[in-house]
Amino acid sequence: MNSRQIEVFAAVMKAGTVSRAAEILGVTQPGVSRLIAELERSLGFALFDRVRNRIVPTPEGRTFFAEVEANFRGMDRLRASAARIRDYGAGQLRVATLSALSSSIVPNAVLRFRNLRPDATVTLMVLPSRDVRDGVASGIYDIGLAADEIDVTGVVHQVFVQPRALCAMPLGHPLATRETIGPHDLSGVDFVAYVPEDRARQRFDMILSEAGAAPPRVVVETIYAATVCALVAQGVGVGLISPYAIAGHDQSQLVLRPFEPAVQSRSLLILPPDKPKSQLVRDFIDCLMAAR
Incomplete structure (x- = not known):
C-alpha cells in the first residue's frame, strides 16, 4: 500500500466511476484499475464489486474510505498548522x-x-x-x-x-507640600524600601551617602512595586516608585513628587x-x- 494507490482509491470513491477518476487525476483508466487492484491485493479484501460494468464500493471499501478521509483531514490540519507557524510562528x-x-x-x-x-x-x-x-x-x-x-x-x-523614580507619600504627609524631595528631606522619615539587593535601592542608598544625609527609618522592605504602592497609600510610610509601577493602581491616596538626584529603576x-x-x-x- 502506498500514497499513490490511496490517492487513486479516494478519487474513485469521490468520482463514482473509474473513468471520471482517471480524468480528474490525468491518467488512463487502465492505470486507475491497475492501482486499485494492487491496493486490494495489499489490503487483503475487495474495495469494489463490479456490477453490470459499474463499480460499487463494498462494505469494507466504505469503512476503509472513512479512515482515509480521516487521515486526509489530519493532513489538512497539519498543512494549516504549518502555514500558521510559517506566517506567525508558534501559536x-x-x-x-x-x-x-x-x-x-x-x-x-x-x-x-x-x-x-x-x-x-x-x-x-x-x-x-x-x-x-x-x-x-x-x-x-x-x-x-x-x-x-x-x-x-x-x-x-x-x-x-x-525611568526616574518618584517619591510617593500618603495624603497629608508633611513632605507633600514640597515641589521636589531630596536626600535630607527623608532623614528619619518612615520609609517603605525595596530589599537591599535591589539595584534601585542600592542607587538610593549611595545618593544618601554621597549627600551626607541621615537615612530614613526603614519600616518595611519588599521586592514588589505594587506592595510599595499599597503600603504608602495606607500611610505606612514614604517610598520610591517607578512611574510604570504606579500606572494601573489607584493613585487617589498618593502624593507623587520628583526625587532629586535621580534614582533610575532599570x-x-x-x-x-x-x-x-x-x-x-x-x-x-x-x-x-x-x-x-
Whole structure:
C-alpha cells in the first residue's frame, strides 16, 4: 500500500466511476484499475464489486474510505498548522515579567499584540526578577522582563526602560507640600524600601551617602512595586516608585513628587540564548517597544 494507490482509491470513491477518476487525476483508466487492484491485493479484501460494468464500493471499501478521509483531514490540519507557524510562528507565547511593569507597559503590549495576532495565545506570569531570568534561561519563557540586578549570564539581554523614580507619600504627609524631595528631606522619615539587593535601592542608598544625609527609618522592605504602592497609600510610610509601577493602581491616596538626584529603576528585556526569534516573538517585542 502506498500514497499513490490511496490517492487513486479516494478519487474513485469521490468520482463514482473509474473513468471520471482517471480524468480528474490525468491518467488512463487502465492505470486507475491497475492501482486499485494492487491496493486490494495489499489490503487483503475487495474495495469494489463490479456490477453490470459499474463499480460499487463494498462494505469494507466504505469503512476503509472513512479512515482515509480521516487521515486526509489530519493532513489538512497539519498543512494549516504549518502555514500558521510559517506566517506567525508558534501559536502560543510565554511571557514573564517583574511586578513593576505588570500593570502598565505589559498589559498595553498584550492588547497591541492581541489586535495584531488575534489567533495567538499569551501565557503571562508575574514573578520575581530572578525567577524570570531562570525561566527564560531554561526555555520555559520566550520573553522576559526583569530588574537589572539579575545575573545576565546565559540570557540575551538589553536595557528596556530606565525611568526616574518618584517619591510617593500618603495624603497629608508633611513632605507633600514640597515641589521636589531630596536626600535630607527623608532623614528619619518612615520609609517603605525595596530589599537591599535591589539595584534601585542600592542607587538610593549611595545618593544618601554621597549627600551626607541621615537615612530614613526603614519600616518595611519588599521586592514588589505594587506592595510599595499599597503600603504608602495606607500611610505606612514614604517610598520610591517607578512611574510604570504606579500606572494601573489607584493613585487617589498618593502624593507623587520628583526625587532629586535621580534614582533610575532599570529593567531589562531578556531572551533565551542561542534561540532564533520566531515571528511571534518578534511581533511581541515590537508591541513592548511601542508600549513604552
